[in-house]
Amino acid sequence: MSFRIVVLAKQVPDTRNVGKDAMKEDGTINRAALPAIYNPEDLNALEMAIQIKEKVQGAEIFVLTMGPGRAAEIVRESMYRGADAGCVVSDMKFAGADTLATSYTLSMALRKLAPFDVVLCGRQAIDGDTAQVGPQTAEKLHMPQITYAEELVKVDAKNIIIKRRLERGVETVSSPLPCLITVHGSAKECRPRHAVRVMRYKHAAAPNELAQASEMRKAKVQADKALQIGEWTAADLDADPARLGMSGSPTKVKKIDNVVLVHKEAKRIDGSDASVNELVKELISTHIIG
Amino acid sequence: MNNVFVYCEVTEERGIADVSLELLSKGRKLADTLGVGLEAIVIGHEVKDLEKTLYPYGVDVIHYADDKRLFPFTTLPHTSIVVKLAQELKPEILLFGATSVGRDMAPRVASSLLCGLTADCTSLEIGDHEDIKTKEVYKNLLYQIRPAFGGNIIATIVNPSTRPQMATVREGVMKKEIYKADYKGKLERIDVNKYVDAADFVCQIIDRAIEAQKVNIKGAQIIVAGGYGMGSRENFKMLYELADLLGGEVGATRAAVDAGMIEHERQIGQTGVTVRPKLYIACGISGSVQHRAGMDQSGKIISINTDPDAPMNAIADYVITASAMDVVPKLIKYYKENSK
Numbered sequence: 036m037s038f039r040i041v042v043l044a045k046q047v048p049d050t051r052n053v054g055k056d057a058m059k060e061d062g063t064i065n066r067a068a069l070p071a072i073y074n075p076e077d078l079n080a081l082e083m084a085i086q087i088k089e090k091v092q093g094a095e096i097f098v099l100t101m102g103p104g105r106a107a108e109i110v111r112e113s114m115y116r117g118a119d120a121g122c123v124v125s126d127m128k129f130a131g132a133d134t135l136a137t138s139y140t141l142s143m144a145l146r147k148l149a150p151f152d153v154v155l156c157g158r159q160a161i162d163g164d165t166a167q168v169g170p171q172t173a174e175k176l177h178m179p180q181i182t183y184a185e186e187l188v189k190v191d192a193k194n195i196i197i198k199r200r201l202e203r204g205v206e207t208v209s210s211p212l213p214c215l216i217t218v219h220g221s222a223k224e225c226r227p228r229h230a231v232r233v234m235r236y237k238h239a240a241a242p243n244e245l246a247q248a249s250e251m252r253k254a255k256v257q258a259d260k261a262l263q264i265g266e267w268t269a270a271d272l273d274a275d276p277a278r279l280g281m282s283g284s285p286t287k288v289k290k291i292d293n294v295v296l297v298h299k300e301a302k303r304i305d306g307s308d309a310s311v312n313e314l315v316k317e318l319i320s321t322h323i324i325g
Numbered sequence: 326m327n328n329v330f331v332y333c334e335v336t337e338e339r340g341i342a343d344v345s346l347e348l349l350s351k352g353r354k355l356a357d358t359l360g361v362g363l364e365a366i367v368i369g370h371e372v373k374d375l376e377k378t379l380y381p382y383g384v385d386v387i388h389y390a391d392d393k394r395l396f397p398f399t400t401l402p403h404t405s406i407v408v409k410l411a412q413e414l415k416p417e418i419l420l421f422g423a424t425s426v427g428r429d430m431a432p433r434v435a436s437s438l439l440c441g442l443t444a445d446c447t448s449l450e451i452g453d454h455e456d457i458k459t460k461e462v463y464k465n466l467l468y469q470i471r472p473a474f475g476g477n478i479i480a481t482i483v484n485p486s487t488r489p490q491m492a493t494v495r496e497g498v499m500k501k502e503i504y505k506a507d508y509k510g511k512l513e514r515i516d517v518n519k520y521v522d523a524a525d526f527v528c529q530i531i532d533r534a535i536e537a538q539k540v541n542i543k544g545a546q547i548i549v550a551g552g553y554g555m556g557s558r559e560n561f562k563m564l565y566e567l568a569d570l571l572g573g574e575v576g577a578t579r580a581a582v583d584a585g586m587i588e589h590e591r592q593i594g595q596t597g598v599t600v601r602p603k604l605y606i607a608c609g610i611s612g613s614v615q616h617r618a619g620m621d622q623s624g625k626i627i628s629i630n631t632d633p634d635a636p637m638n639a640i641a642d643y644v645i646t647a648s649a650m651d652v653v654p655k656l657i658k659y660y661k662e663n664s665k
Binding site for chain 2: 048050133134135138162163164165166167168169170171173174175179180181182183196199201202203204205206207208209210211220284285286287288289290291292293301302303304305306308310311312314315316318319323324325
């Protein structure tokens with residue numbers, strides 16, 4: 036019996052650690068200054084996938100990532116931690132996609148992968164924080180969804196039970212499979228790389244990477260199917276070009292404003308006892324406090 | 326032009342959520358600008374004081390689906406009802422709270438209607454848009470404004486050609502305002518069985534443990550907020566002491582929440598709560614756009630930071646260039662002395 040778990044993972048610029056050199060002189064973003072990382076909540080999703088695999092006999096984990104060719108790094112990182120195989124969905128035609136076009140693209144990739152039993156992804160990616168792609172992908176495939184997953188309670192071949200984290204509490208829900216689950220950052224952190232797996236998969240590569248790889252690596256990958264990371268373009272997905280990328284995106288960016296601070300006339304104070312005392316007196320006398 | 330719609334969320338107590346009332350207040354203004362009506366969609370069971378609560382916000386029509394299977398919220402039946410209503414009534418604009426309910430279903434509704442959706446807007450306005458390539462001019466679009474890319478930019482998003490124009494907005498971002506206390510609309514009951522089918526109920530809620538809201542930083546007049554710079558949960562204790570003394574509440578940045586220094590309920594900013602206190606004391610907060618989006622309407626701002634160039638200082642009324650660990654105990658000490 037086979038049971039297929041698909042993890043949707045994204046490589047993102049590390050917007051949480053934006054340094055001073057992240058913005059160029061002209062106010063645009065210096066993408067080169069931002070390291071590309073595994074979207075944090077997608078790692079929580081990968082961990083939940085590994086937990087499911089441990090509970091269901093014959094389960095395998097497939098990682099699907101959409102992005103430029105170098106996103107194969109995400110598939111390899113997933114393999115080091117517990118994934119069995121993966122694929123990069125990459126095409127210039129996908130550029131400028133909003134969440135609707137992205138979810139359409141991912142749903143077409145999932146159709147190509149079908150059958151599958153569970154699809155997992157992070158609740159949201161840190162470069163957009165929209166939390167829309169998961170539910171939209173589920174809708175496109177007419178699958179139920181469980182968002183904000185925090186804990187895997189139970190899973191078998193037909194059903195999954197998940198504890199969800201809401202604003203003010205928790206909720207335990209069951210859903211028939213196949214089902215799409217978006218995983219919250221409060222779920223269990225992903226286990227680290229496993230040394231044996233790193234040795235096993237370090238040569239894994241996508242075709243675009245092999246083009247520049249050593250002969251030794253090429254030979255290794257060609258001889259071992261498990262090291263072959265897939266690479267799908269729009270043509271492979273049988274996708275409607277009008278629904279991809281910029282043309283498939285109903286939202287348009289009208290304008291981008293750089294963040295300009297309107298400077299107020301601030302009172303500058305040092306941290307000495309006398310200055311703080313004066314400030315407190317002023318706040319009390321102007322009825323701001325007290 | 327068609328009307329503005331707001332999906333109204335039902336609370337644990339079976340009332341209407343604050344975030345929905347805030348959206349109705351904003352929705353009424355948008356509707357007035359466009360010269361159209363405001364309609365509310367309420368899906369639940371035995372909702373209390375529905376008409377009495379909603380009409381004063383300027384609601385012209387309440388679409389009410391009442392069925393015991395519709396409360397508590399589950400994704401599929403609520404989505405089916407909103408999608409079918411939208412197909413029939415063709416809203417110009419459709420707004421949702423950016424809550425765990427709104428952020429769960431709005432993307433699904435948008436996907437089904439093949440519409441654009443903008444998450445976590447910090448401002449909504451009406452304006453025109455010219456397509457750069459085709460030179461076509463679109464009148465009276467909804468400008469959906471939100472910080473993007475880690476808050477380094479502010480993006481204005483439009484949906485020129487798809488309807489409804491959809492957006493989610495966090496609680497507290499819009500102001501809750503009564504439109505006319507004696508405003509009267511009408512109630513339209515939804516025949517639930519025409520809008521949902523058995524397949525919408527495949528997901529079951531097995532157990533729920535929802536707590537009443539413990540902290541209410543939204544209503545606090547004084548907020549003492551800490552950032553990642555506070556360093557530890559232990560160091561946050563002095564902020565609680567100062568807040569208690571001043572009769573305020575403690576808030577925090579996302580970085581401090583993510584680092585486990587404080588609970589998420591106290592997070593202020595684009596992905597947390599938006600606050601408008603009389604006084605905001607920012608302790609060790611550099612002031613990212615997302616954080617400032619949640620507090621820049623504060624009456625007075627005190628920024629305590631060792632970095633004289635922290636972005637927070639630019640919107641502060643008082644800038645104390647020193648360590649919060651040093652200054653907060655002094656604030657406590659001198660407040661005690663001076664308030665006697």
